[in-house]
Amino acid sequence: MSNSYRPRSGYSNMDRYSASLPVMKMRLENEIIRKREAETCRTETARSNDKYFQNCNIQTEKFDDWTSPRSAQLSHRQSKLRETEIDVETRRIKLKKLYQADRLKEEEAMKRIQKEEEKQKWECMKEKVQHFRHSKSAKLSEFLENKEHEKWKSTNDSFRVFESELKKQQQKEMWTIQLQQKEEEKARLMEEKKREAAQMERLVQEEKRRNELERQMELEKKQQWKKDLDAQVEQLRAMDFDANEKRREQERLMAEAAGLEAIKEEIQIKEEERAKRKQNGEFLTKQHLAKLRQRSKEVTADLEREMSFVEKLAESDRAQQKEKTRQDIMRFLELVENHRQIEKERLQQSEFLFQEEAKKLWEKRESEWEVERLARKKLMEDVITIQKKQIDERLLVARQERERLILDREELIRSLEGYHNQMKMKEMETKTKQFQTKVDLLAQIHQKQRSEEELIRQEEQKRKHQEIMEAAHSQKHWNISMDKLKL
Incomplete structure (x- = not known):
């Protein structure tokens, strides 16, 4: 048969192989697809069979369980549990109703309390308004009395004479007190200056003695050094x-x-x-x-x-x-x-x-x-x-x-x-x-001078404050005296 097969003229073996290659490839692909589909079908059949047998086993187990004495006991127990759950639910509903009733009562009590508090606030505001009115009327009456008193003071000649005499006497007393205070302050300042001068003199003498001792020690050291150097x-x-x-x-x-x-x-x-x-x-x-x-x-x-x-x-x-x-x-x-x-x-x-x-x-x-x-x-x-x-x-x-x-x-x-x-x-x-040492002494002197200036400034402020306080005290005393005279 091989001898009877002869290729056509003009075509080689390679050309024929190239022409048949797609057909062979298609056939192989179809064969592979067919095998895969058959494998898939077998797999699905086995899986459905397994599932069927599993369902059968489950149904058989359930039937055995239902027909066994243990199933009757379990059903009795479940009925008891169901009754217990119904009882619990009933009690829960009752408790919920009681809670709602208590809540309503509490809300009513809170409303009553708020009404009472608002009523108390309103009463308190009324009292405050009454007190404000009373204080305003008292201040107004006091203002009118003071105005009448001032008018009386300005129109009464004897009061004006008495007032001028009293002011003169108070001024004289104040001047006497101020002079005494100035003399005391001056004496105190003089005493402090003397004490500071004595202290400065003592410091200067101590510094001189210390310098003299240091100079003698330095001289002795120099002499000793000179002897050592000569040796x-x-x-x-x-x-x-x-x-x-x-x-x-x-x-x-x-x-x-x-x-x-x-x-x-x-x-x-x-x-x-x-x-x-x-x-x-x-x-x-x-x-x-x-x-x-x-x-x-x-x-x-x-x-x-x-x-x-x-x-x-x-x-x-x-x-x-x-x-x-x-x-x-x-x-x-x-x-x-x-x-x-x-x-x-x-x-x-x-x-x-x-x-x-x-x-x-x-x-x-x-x-x-x-x-x-x-x-x-x-x-x-x-x-x-x-x-x-x-x-x-x-x-x-x-x-x-x-x-x-x-x-x-x-x-x-x-x-x-x-x-x-x-x-x-x-x-x-x-x-x-x-x-x-010289710089320290100068610094001490400057510090002392600054402290003295600060002390003088404080004394001046204190004196001015004292004058203001005395003036206020005198005015208050004068007003009290006038009130007594008025009475």
Whole structure:
């Protein structure tokens, strides 16, 4: 069959598939819709069946419940509950009627009370009107009486004379009282001024005494400071002198060290010259006697130079040499002196020697001289080393002492500057305190003056008020007197 199916000419397989695709899609959609509707129908059928069976179960349970003995008991109980509810409703209606009746009675009672209160208010207003009328008539009658009395006072000559005399007498009494009060006030003010003047004088005297005491204390402090400053200045001078002494001692020790170095250099030069002489003196081998004499003279010269070196060392610092150093120098001097004496004797003995004896003696003396020279050299080096060590120690001590003196001097200078600044601060504080005291005194004086002015003003106001009160009292007394005369 596949062989019999042949595509049309002009169409490919892809074109046919594209043309049949919508039809296939529609078929599939219809199939899906049909399946969904069938599923929905089955679901609805199952749900309706469940609902039917549930209703059947409920009806069956209700029927069983109604036909059971327990249902009869429940119906009897429900009938009792219904009767009870009817009874309660009946009683509630009765109570409501009673409440309405009580409310009506209460409203009637409130209306009666309001009527009585309005009636009382009306009666009270009537009484107030009557009282107002009565007071108005009383005031009117009093006004008429006063007017008639004033008219009588203005028309009666004897009353006017009496009134003028009475006023004159009252004015005289008032003037007398005012004069007495003024005299008393003046005396009181004078007494207060005297008391204030005495108090101010006492304050001024106390301030003077306090200033005098402070001035004496400041003077004593200044004198003490001056003594302390003088002592510190003397101490500073002593420190400067000690520092200069230490500096000179250091310079002297440095000079001694330089001298030792020079001595070492001279010894080194002497050794070099000896080596040169030894090299240059080989041609005198046969002239033993002359060589012996020349060598003896050279040894003597060496001894003289070493003696001079040791004397320089001994004279450099006799006062500060230690016992061991002095013993070494004295031993070296004795050794050199002994060698000098031996060389003199050897030189005298060499005058009487023959050539062979001179040769043997030369060889012997040469070995002895070498041994002696080495011994002297070792001893000289020991002495110079010890001397150099002592000089270095003294230099170190002198340097430390000088540094300590410099530090003490700087500390003392700072202390002097501190004293100077403290004195300046004390002077400034004293001036400030004096100025503040002066300002306080002036403020007290001004405050006192203001208080006096305020007191005078208050007294003036009091006097004016007293005059007004006396005038009012006199007028009242005058009116009372007139009323008595009228009666």
